[in-house]
Amino acid sequence: MATIQDVAKKAGLSRTTVSRVINEHPYVTEEKKRLVTQAMQELNYVPNSSARRLRRQQTETIAVYVPRITNPFFSHLVEVMEKEAARKGYQLILCQTRYKKEQERNFLELLKTKQVDGLILTSIENDWSEFEPYLSFGPIVVCNEYSDSAQVPSVYLNQIEGSYLGTKHLIDQGYTKIGYCTGNHKSSRVSKDRKIGFLQALDEAGIMMKEEWFFYNAYSVQDGFAAFKKLSELDDKPQAVFTGSDEVAAGIAKAAFDAGWKVPEDLAIIGFDNQPLAALMDLTTVEQPIDTIAKQAMNLMVEAIQAKKPLSRKEVILPFQLIKRSST
Amino acid sequence: MATIQDVAKKAGLSRTTVSRVINEHPYVTEEKKRLVTQAMQELNYVPNSSARRLRRQQTETIAVYVPRITNPFFSHLVEVMEKEAARKGYQLILCQTRYKKEQERNFLELLKTKQVDGLILTSIENDWSEFEPYLSFGPIVVCNEYSDSAQVPSVYLNQIEGSYLGTKHLIDQGYTKIGYCTGNHKSSRVSKDRKIGFLQALDEAGIMMKEEWFFYNAYSVQDGFAAFKKLSELDDKPQAVFTGSDEVAAGIAKAAFDAGWKVPEDLAIIGFDNQPLAALMDLTTVEQPIDTIAKQAMNLMVEAIQAKKPLSRKEVILPFQLIKRSST
DNA sequence: CGAATTCATGAAATCGTTTTCATAATCAGA
DNA sequence: TCTGATTATGAAAACGATTTCATGAATTCG
Numbered sequence: 017m018a019t020i021q022d023v024a025k026k027a028g029l030s031r032t033t034v035s036r037v038i039n040e041h042p043y044v045t046e047e048k049k050r051l052v053t054q055a056m057q058e059l060n061y062v063p064n065s066s067a068r069r070l071r072r073q074q075t076e077t078i079a080v081y082v083p084r085i086t087n088p089f090f091s092h093l094v095e096v097m098e099k100e101a102a103r104k105g106y107q108l109i110l111c112q113t114r115y116k117k118e119q120e121r122n123f124l125e126l127l128k129t130k131q132v133d134g135l136i137l138t139s140i141e142n143d144w145s146e147f148e149p150y151l152s153f154g155p156i157v158v159c160n161e162y163s164d165s166a167q168v169p170s171v172y173l174n175q176i177e178g179s180y181l182g183t184k185h186l187i188d189q190g191y192t193k194i195g196y197c198t199g200n201h202k203s204s205r206v207s208k209d210r211k212i213g214f215l216q217a218l219d220e221a222g223i224m225m226k227e228e229w230f231f232y233n234a235y236s237v238q239d240g241f242a243a244f245k246k247l248s249e250l251d252d253k254p255q256a257v258f259t260g261s262d263e264v265a266a267g268i269a270k271a272a273f274d275a276g277w278k279v280p281e282d283l284a285i286i287g288f289d290n291q292p293l294a295a296l297m298d299l300t301t302v303e304q305p306i307d308t309i310a311k312q313a314m315n316l317m318v319e320a321i322q323a324k325k326p327l328s329r330k331e332v333i334l335p336f337q338l339i340k341r342s343s344t
Numbered sequence: 345m346a347t348i349q350d351v352a353k354k355a356g357l358s359r360t361t362v363s364r365v366i367n368e369h370p371y372v373t374e375e376k377k378r379l380v381t382q383a384m385q386e387l388n389y390v391p392n393s394s395a396r397r398l399r400r401q402q403t404e405t406i407a408v409y410v411p412r413i414t415n416p417f418f419s420h421l422v423e424v425m426e427k428e429a430a431r432k433g434y435q436l437i438l439c440q441t442r443y444k445k446e447q448e449r450n451f452l453e454l455l456k457t458k459q460v461d462g463l464i465l466t467s468i469e470n471d472w473s474e475f476e477p478y479l480s481f482g483p484i485v486v487c488n489e490y491s492d493s494a495q496v497p498s499v500y501l502n503q504i505e506g507s508y509l510g511t512k513h514l515i516d517q518g519y520t521k522i523g524y525c526t527g528n529h530k531s532s533r534v535s536k537d538r539k540i541g542f543l544q545a546l547d548e549a550g551i552m553m554k555e556e557w558f559f560y561n562a563y564s565v566q567d568g569f570a571a572f573k574k575l576s577e578l579d580d581k582p583q584a585v586f587t588g589s590d591e592v593a594a595g596i597a598k599a600a601f602d603a604g605w606k607v608p609e610d611l612a613i614i615g616f617d618n619q620p621l622a623a624l625m626d627l628t629t630v631e632q633p634i635d636t637i638a639k640q641a642m643n644l645m646v647e648a649i650q651a652k653k654p655l656s657r658k659e660v661i662l663p664f665q666l667i668k669r670s671s672t
Numbered sequence: 673c674g675a676a677t678t679c680a681t682g683a684a685a686t687c688g689t690t691t692t693c694a695t696a697a698t699c700a701g702a
Numbered sequence: 703t704c705t706g707a708t709t710a711t712g713a714a715a716a717c718g719a720t721t722t723c724a725t726g727a728a729t730t731c732g
Contacts (some may be wrong), residue, residue, distance in 0.1 A: 019688055030712045035690060043710050064396035066459040067688035070717050075394065077437075084423060091419045107454070109405070110438045113427050129393040131435070237620045263620070270624050285649050292565045292591070293621065296598050336405060349719055358682045363720060371680050395718035398687050683717070684722090691716075691732070 017061035025115075027055040038063060047222045078317055079109045079123060079132040080093060083139045087235075088291050089200075089261070089306065093138055096310035103261030104318050106133075107214065114200070115142045127153045133321045136313055137161060141203050154325045155320035159313035162205050162331075169330040171313045173304055177205050178336045179213035182286045182302045183258055187221045189344055191256035191284055194218065197231040197243045197268065207260075214258055229254050240267015247283075248275060256284035256344065262294040262301055269297050290337075300344040303337040346387035350521055353381040380604055388398075399456075406645055407437045407451060407460040410469045410521075415563075416482035416619050417589065417634065421466055434648050435472035443529070445469045447509065455481045461649045464641055465489060469531050483648035483655045489643035490533050490659075497658040499641045501632055503534050505526065506664045507541035510614050510630045511586055515549045519584035519612055522546065524586030525559040525596065526572045534589075542586055557582050568595015575611075576603060578642075590622040590629055596672060597625050612672045628672040631665040 109338030595616030
């Protein structure tokens with residue numbers, strides 16, 4: 017492996033000048049620039065990035081936290097982020113927290129040990145106080161999830177509004193017995209707010225909710241199957257169900273279909289996210305502008321890294337959209 | 345930021361001893377070990393990974409190439425790889441090539457500039473000769489895709505067998521007019537072999553194929569819609585269609601359903617991958633053992649990095665499985 | 673008991689860059 | 703022509719770890 021020293025020797029110049037050429041500093045004559053470029057080419061030289069990182073104290077790498085990359089919502093988020101990051105000369109390190117507090121904390125070391133310039137969180141398992149101390153090591157940006165105590169920029173949607181929008185739609189369609197089937201993840205603000213919005217819509221319409229119409233821990237298609245099974249065994253069944261994701265909605269729809277139920281006549285279903293799956297299953301759903309969330313979060317991050325200033329609290333709140341299909 | 349020097353001073357010892365404690369070298373008395381540990385704690389010291397990388401000449405980071413992370417096949421692959429890598433103390437850098445030759449080549453710099461210890465390719469756009477020169481910078485492992493000229497380990501499935509298996513199944517069900525709807529990506533060996541296996545099955549059964557029953561560039565649900573539209577406008581329509589992915593199959597199934605067709609009576613459909621989507625849409629499909637592919641590829645990579653020996657050609661070929669559902 | 677190991681530590685070299693500082697040479701303005 | 707800025711270059715000091723080499727002390731062995 018050729019080093020900058022080798023190039024310098026070959027070109028008959030100093031390391032400094034070579035470095036200047038590499039980094040496009042001014043004050044290098046065309047003549048020397050040519051010499052250096054040629055020497056670099058002949059030696060097949062490439063700057064060693066570890067050395068550069070050490071000296072520059074920056075890594076041009078950003079860590080992105082997701083629970084699991086196979087969740088389409090998060091893979092979409094990551095796809096856009098990676099694209100945006102690459103465009104700006106940054107790499108992405110993928111951190112799957114698997115909904116585990118400890119996993120999430122482990123990855124924090126990346127920031128502390130200077131392996132990444134910053135952290136983007138798309139989900140939050142731990143209390144914000146766990147993150148707080150790491151802010152001195154580099155910027156953190158929150159997106160999708162949010163926390164009132166987080167003193168960093170957050171790009172998110174007002175999930176109260178989102179679930180209100182979806183629930184209101186069900187109510188407007190005339191349903192009065194409405195089930196609620198979501199992950200209801202304890203540490204998630206998104207979960208909490210969704211529930212608030214849901215209840216708020218019911219409340220405004222003067223509609224009652226029954227304890228047995230809540231179905232929790234539903235994340236996947238499989239969970240949707242299970243939820244339907246429970247639902248179908250109730251004496252007093254809901255006429256419609258609000259879900260936390262298109263996967264769950266799709267699972268319920270499929271199970272209902274297999275059981276000979278008609279959607280929406282026997283059971284109306286509303287999904288969340290508007291993924292390709294929703295179009296496929298003809299599910300009404302609440303759309304989240306994933307592309308925009310991802311881009312904005314990444315932009316804030318790169319800005320923060322380059323400004324080298326600590327980030328302050330800042331909220332970017334984006335709007336939802338209802339996509340009406342035949343499941344409601 | 346505290347450095348190793350600060351710790352050494354605080355503990356009244358040399359950098360060397362501190363380093364020994366950090367790296368668990370033998371030959372340090374318990375007494376000094378305690379002193380160092382305490383000093384590290386008090387100073388909130390963490391080793392700087394850039395410095396460590398520079399000295400050690402390794403990064404504990406692996407780059408994974410995928411076309412797009414939103415493709416469920418690849419996100420599944422990456423999920424398992426990340427898990428496996430984390431378990432072994434490695435990080436993953438995500439590289440989305442977006443099916444572009446140039447993007448793919450750009451990411452090669454990561455290896456050359458020593459930002460990663462190795463490369464795992466799950467898709468290949470460029471000719472192998474483009475990768476060849478980079479082998480001197482670190483190990484490369486191919487998985488899913490494969491190339492005869494690649495002198496590195498490859499973990500893959502014999503796609504000729506896979507599509508043969510699926511096509512044979514359609515033939516066994518009595519279909520004689522069979523369409524073929526895949527990506528048919530030019531640079532992909534997978535694509536080529538799938539077609540070979542398909543034609544082979546037809547050939548063995550003495551079945552004729554019509555040019556108009558080939559539908560190419562189909563990757564997504566959306567593409568499935570389009571393919572069905574074309575198919576349905578033919579005078580002589582196929583009775584069954586072999587597809588390259590569950591998404592495409594699902595798209596066709598949905599479009600067919602919307603058009604009032606019955607599956608499989610009016611059109612039989614077989615997918616590929618056995619993703620959650622396939623269960624949802626009740627699609628017969630050819631299953632690929634994604635978990636195993638991912639794990640094996642990652643193991644080979646870590647082994648290669650740690651052995652520090654150049655990798656030689658080696659093939660790990662895994663088996664397919666047919667999942668029969670109601671779409672055929 | 674002397675020689676050969678093994679254990680324990682530190683000084684200094686090293687990894688490959690970028691940055692600071694110093695020094696000339698050139699140029700512009702009075 | 704002198705002064706002060708601008709341009710062009712290199713020597714040497716960082717960046718923060720690990721590793722080599724040297725050296726003594728303690729232990730084992732014949």
